[in-house]
Amino acid sequence: SALKKPNWAPKDVRVYSAIDLLTLSPLGYASYLVYKNGGGFDYNDTKLALGLYGTSVALAVATIPIVKKRELGCLWKNTTVVSLTATGAAYAFYKIDKKAGFLLVPFALWTAFYAYLAYSIKKENDPIKNL
Secondary structure (H helix, E strand, C coil): CCCCCCCCCCCCHHHHHHHHHHHHCCHHHHHHHHHHHCCHHHCHHHHHHHHHHHHHHHHHHHHHHHHHHCCHHHHHHHHHHHHHHHHHHHHHHHHHCHHHHHHHHHHHHHHHHHHHHHHHHHHHHCCCCCC
C-alpha cells in the first residue's frame, strides 16, 4: 500500500534528485580543501572533520536500502544521524577552512529536511494504538 506523506512534501521524485545532486556536488571539493588546509591526517581536527564527513556520507548511502524496505522508524533514526553528522562536519570544516564549511551548509540543511520528512512520514503512517 502507498505511504501517506505530508501535503507539504514535494510529490515529484525528480525534485529530490535535483536537490540531492546540487547539495552533494560540492562535497568532494570541500573535503579536499579541509585535507589540504588542515594539514592532512597528521592533525586531529582534520581527522575529526573528515571522519564526520565520511560517516555522514556513508549513512546517507545506507539510507537507500532502508527506504526500499519501508522501515520508517529506522529511516527516521538514520536520517537524523545523517543530519547531525552533516551539521557537525560543516562546523568542523568551517573551523579548518571557512569556504569548505560553507560548501557543506546546503547538504546539512537538506539532510535536516530529510530527517523531518522521514519523521513526518513515520508519524502519518503509525498505526493508531487503542488504549
